[in-house]
Amino acid sequence: MTHGAPRGARQALDRQPLAYLVASIRGVGQVDLQPQLLTGAFILAALWAAGWKVGLFATLGTLIATATAYLLDVDRGSISQGLQGYSGCLTGIALVTFLGNHLATYILAVVGCAVTTVLTASLAVLLKPYGLTPLTAPFCLVSGVMVLGAPSFERIWHGAPSPVANPTRGDTGITFSDLWHAFFTNVSQVFLVNSWYVGLIMLVGLAFAGVRVVLAAALGSIAGIFAAWALGAPTAQIADGIYGYNSVLVAIAVGAVFLADTPWNAGYALLGAALATGLTAAITSLFKPFHGHTFTWPFILTTWALMAAVPLLPRLRAAEAG
CATH class of the missing domain: 1.10.3430.10 (Ammonium transporter AmtB like domains)
Structure with a gap:
């Protein structure tokens, strides 16, 4: 280097x-x-x-x-x-x-x-x-x-319970309270925090990065909520941000960082945000038998796949290196 x-x-x-x-x-x-x-x-x-x-x-x-x-x-x-x-x-x-x-x-x-x-x-x-x-x-x-x-390892493990519940079947009806709670917790769950006001503060911070960034985060959160609801995810999981935080990251990465600002790129980012929602459930199910954790793998895999395809998709354009 x-x-x-x-x-x-x-x-x-x-x-x-x-x-x-x-x-x-x-x-x-x-x-x-x-x-x-x-x-x-x-x-x-x-x-x-x-x-x-x-x-x-x-x-x-x-x-x-x-x-x-x-x-x-x-x-x-x-x-x-x-x-x-x-x-x-x-x-x-x-x-x-x-x-x-x-x-x-x-x-x-x-x-x-x-x-x-x-x-x-x-x-x-x-x-x-x-x-x-x-x-x-x-x-x-x-x-x-x-x-x-x-x-x-007994010197390390103290039986700490997992604060992030695994997706399970349950009520799929959704209220306005669930929606606004999910909108903000999707942002805070990027950091493994289930708190709407923490997500709100983070969104304010993202606003200092520019309109495009905070808009991408907001739209990514909405896309995650809609995709999870359309797939029939349990309301409690949606409201707690379990299905939407990877969507927020994908939308920021693809929509506001790695691709140039064009209408096609914006749609590509929202597609990725929705895909990350489904991948969250798949990876969680994959890890569940051996008690693994999903973390941000859906964001990583989705973003890698979308960005790897860009050179062969003429309507998309990578952002110029700053």
């Missing part, structure tokens, strides 16, 4: 705590693929509003992953844009959510969040020939392995 400044100048910059903190805050925003500082700050504030444990582990996870990138001399431009911290943010939240607030969880967070930085580099190399990026795959791999293996 190449760097944009002489090594001495880079090292002087890296010693500045402010640059490290700014990169970490941007890392929180990069969970939603946005590097804007205010976006990251609002989302981080929303996570603390969700509870001190969530806020603390999100903060620690991002700081650890970003610090690991500095120690491994990862490209400074990538670090400054928050691209090395977002998987650590999600990993920290996942570990405290599924394993509870214990000493072992802190130790696992340090190890797991550092590993996400290495996996981010590995996947970037493997996916580069296909024009794809790692997205949140490092988080899914590290958190999936750690949470799945935790019950085998």
Whole structure:
């Protein structure tokens, strides 16, 4: 990898705590693929509003992953844009959510969040020939392995209940209260948080990234709600955002980040958002026999599939690299 400044100048910059903190805050925003500082700050504030444990582990996870990138001399431009911290943010939240607030969880967070930085580099190399990026795959791999293996180790597993229920059959009628609750929780569930007001704060943060971004998130949430309802998903699961958070991420990624702003691209993004809803149910069912977790796999697989097809779809146009 190449760097944009002489090594001495880079090292002087890296010693500045402010640059490290700014990169970490941007890392929180990069969970939603946005590097804007205010976006990251609002989302981080929303996570603390969700509870001190969530806020603390999100903060620690991002700081650890970003610090690991500095120690491994990862490209400074990538670090400054928050691209090395977002998987650590999600990993920290996942570990405290599924394993509870214990000493072992802190130790696992340090190890797991550092590993996400290495996996981010590995996947970037493997996916580069296909024009794809790692997205949140490092988080899914590290958190999936750690949470799945935790019950085998008595010093780690404390019987923490899963806060995210698996989709089950139930009432498929839906009310206005369910709809508006789902609209916001679809946004907060990206971070494994079931809270409408947390989702609202996050949407405000996304608004600082631009109209196109917040509109994509909103339309992705609506598409997820409609697709889940049309497929007959249980109302409680829809209202809790279980079916819609991957739709939000796909809509942002395809509709506001990776593709240029054209009517065709907007429709493509909404198609992807709807597809991610169905894939959420499929992956959840696939993981259920061995107690695995869906996390953001539907978003990852849907976005990879849609973006891999773009070179052969003339009506679609990839965004120019910034």
